[in-house]
Amino acid sequence: MGYLRKASKTLNQSNCISLLFNFNFNLTPLTSRITHQRFSLTRALFCTQSRQNSTKEKPIIDLSQYPPELVRNFSIIAHVDHGKSTLADRLLELTGTIKKGLGQPQYLDKLQVERERGITVKAQTATMFYKNIINGVDCSDGKEPHNYLLNLIDTPGHVDFSYEVSRSLAACQGVLLVVDAAQGVQAQTVANFYLAFESNLSIIPVINKIDQPTADPDRVKSQLKSMFDLDPSDALLTSAKTGMGLEHVLPAVIERIPPPPGKSDSSLRMLLLDSYFDEYRGVICHVAVVDGALRKGDKISSAATGKSYEALDIGIMHPELTPTGILFTGQVGYVISGMRSTKEARIGDTIYHSRSAMDMEPLPGFKAAKHMVFSGLFPADGSDFELLNHAIEKLTCNDASVSVAKETSTALGLGFRCGFLGLLHMDVFHQRLEQEYGAHIISTVPTVPYIYEYADGSKLEVQNPAALPSNPKQRVVACWEPTVIATIVIPSMLELLSPLSPSVGVNS
Numbered sequence: 001m002g003y004l005r006k007a008s009k010t011l012n013q014s015n016c017i018s019l020l021f022n023f024n025f026n027l028t029p030l031t032s033r034i035t036h037q038r039f040s041l042t043r044a045l046f047c048t049q050s051r052q053n054s055t056k057e058k059p060i061i062d063l064s065q066y067p068p069e070l071v072r073n074f075s076i077i078a079h080v081d082h083g084k085s086t087l088a089d090r091l092l093e094l095t096g097t098i099k100k101g102l103g104q105p106q107y108l109d110k111l112q113v114e115r116e117r118g119i120t121v122k123a124q125t126a127t128m129f130y131k132n133i134i135n136g137v138d139c140s141d142g143k144e145p146h147n148y149l150l151n152l153i154d155t156p157g158h159v160d161f162s163y164e165v166s167r168s169l170a171a172c173q174g175v176l177l178v179v180d181a182a183q184g185v186q187a188q189t190v191a192n193f194y195l196a197f198e199s200n201l202s203i204i205p206v207i208n209k210i211d212q213p214t215a216d217p218d219r220v221k222s223q224l225k226s227m228f229d230l231d232p233s234d235a236l237l238t239s240a241k242t243g244m245g246l247e248h249v250l251p252a253v254i255e256r257i258p259p260p261p262g263k264s265d266s267s268l269r270m271l272l273l274d275s276y277f278d279e280y281r282g283v284i285c286h287v288a289v290v291d292g293a294l295r296k297g298d299k300i301s302s303a304a305t306g307k308s309y310e311a312l313d314i315g316i317m318h319p320e321l322t323p324t325g326i327l328f329t330g331q332v333g334y335v336i337s338g339m340r341s342t343k344e345a346r347i348g349d350t351i352y353h354s355r356s357a358m359d360m361e362p363l364p365g366f367k368a369a370k371h372m373v374f375s376g377l378f379p380a381d382g383s384d385f386e387l388l389n390h391a392i393e394k395l396t397c398n399d400a401s402v403s404v405a406k407e408t409s410t411a412l413g414l415g416f417r418c419g420f421l422g423l424l425h426m427d428v429f430h431q432r433l434e435q436e437y438g439a440h441i442i443s444t445v446p447t448v449p450y451i452y453e454y455a456d457g458s459k460l461e462v463q464n465p466a467a468l469p470s471n472p473k474q475r476v477v478a479c480w481e482p483t484v485i486a487t488i489v490i491p492s493m494l495e496l497l498s499p500l501s502p503s504v505g506v507n508s
């Protein structure tokens with residue numbers, strides 16, 4: 001736990017018992033859709049995987065034409081609603097990856113929950129091919145224009161999904177930091193900037209929505225300078241809605257973001273970035289090839305589990321699963337290798353060739369997710385426990401930031417205690433269980449973890465009040481609860497006070 005404050009200076013046993021009592025019996029179903037209907041494992045109209053089938057007649061893409069110096073991997077990061085997914089749409093159209101006007105807006109928001117709520121909750125990768133030409137003029141000094149392979153990752157903006165952002169950045173060498181020209185820098189702009197900055201990534205500021213009447217790009221430029229020390233002249237001015245200024249984005253990506261640093265002549269090392277479960281093909285892993293190359297049929301091993309697999313299918317997201325049979329150094333794509341569960345597909349794992357696994361150094365992987373709220377999940381019908389177990393297993397394959405442990409409640413029977421990054425994350429997880437796996441669940445009131453300190457100095461972290469042991473011999477002397485150390489960003493003192501202006505006196 002990050003920051004803790006003393007919830008009470010001293011807690012006597014009776015306080016603890018009443019706390020326990022309140023929590024234990026205050027089980028409010030968050031999902032009001034409890035019916036006697038059984039689970040159905042039918043997939044909803046929208047699902048976690050890419051839209052497939054559109055790849056059949058396409059010629060196989062030859063990835064050997066893209067050595068690392070012609071590859072750029074970048075994420076689009078920003079606060080919620082600053083236009084990341086819309087900008088991704090325009091870049092996909094500009095490179096001919098999707099047809100202009102066809103398909104829905106925010107194309108990479110594929111989940112039903114994303115479309116219903118109008119937010120991105122999953123980072124999505126798309127590979128684009130782009131000739132470095134601006135307005136028909138070759139910008140590589142009269143030489144034949146190069147064909148570049150660009151991997152774009154659209155990320156969520158809400159803080160509850162920042163684990164998606166931090167993992168995406170591990171596959172990138174640079175970011176487009178999008179800022180709304182009217183809203184200016186907001187909370188997640190700051191948080192995401194520091195994630196990219198700490199990862200040593202090249203940062204390209206993009207001031208978006210300049211078509212809006214209230215847009216004030218100069219104010220945003222000065223914010224970028226004062227808060228992040230970003231040169232105002234480096235900022236690109238765009239409107240992802242009208243297409244204004246977009247022609248400068250990809251040339252800037254090629255110029256300012258370095259190619260991936262891996263070694264082509266080394267043995268294979270791949271980072272497992274993300275995964276999802278497909279009923280027919282098992283786990284589909286999203287990977288970034290750091291060193292070496294991976295070919296279809298290769299024998300590969302996981303550093304985390306030691307298990308070996310065969311690479312049955314390999315390809316890129318263009319923007320759907322597109323088989324290529326091979327992935328080279330610096331490229332980002334997918335691998336299907338017959339993994340069946342999350343226990344095998346560990347996010348952050350390093351994958352090698354089985355033949356060289358002995359003398360390989362694993363990649364650093366990812367920091368573990370920090371769970372902020374915990375809640376119990378129980379099947380609405382007790383006999384559906386196994387089905388809920390399978391549904392959670394498959395969904396956590398696509399959402400590595402949820403922790404799951406079995407628990408039993410006297411009132412609700414067998415279930416699970418799940419840890420989430422925040423309340424929105426919890427709500428989205430419940431909704432996905434229902435929409436993608438037909439689960440009917442009862443969830444208990446979310447709680448935060450507490451730390452109890454005993455008279456003998458020992459401490460106990462409790463995620464569920466029912467787990468607090470009631471031992472009269474051990475006196476609880478203090479109870480600690482998580483707190484937030486926050487930075488408040490205010491455009492100016494004057495703007496903060498202006499809504500109060502009638503009551504603010506002016507001193508002349």
Ligand SMILES: Nc1nc2c(ncn2[C@@H]2O[C@H](COP(=O)(O)OP(=O)(O)O)[C@@H](O)[C@H]2O)c(=O)[nH]1
Nearest residue numbers: 080081082083084085086157208209239240241
């Ligand atoms: N006026 C205007 N609206 C935009 C622009 N870019 C995005 N939007 C709108 O802003 C809203 C949020 O966009 P979205 O791409 O989902 O933002 P995200 O949360 O950062 O991915 C949508 O309604 C978009 O249509 C722009 O350049 N100009």
Ligand SMILES: [Mg+2]
Nearest residue numbers: 084085119120
């Ligand atoms: Mg989005």
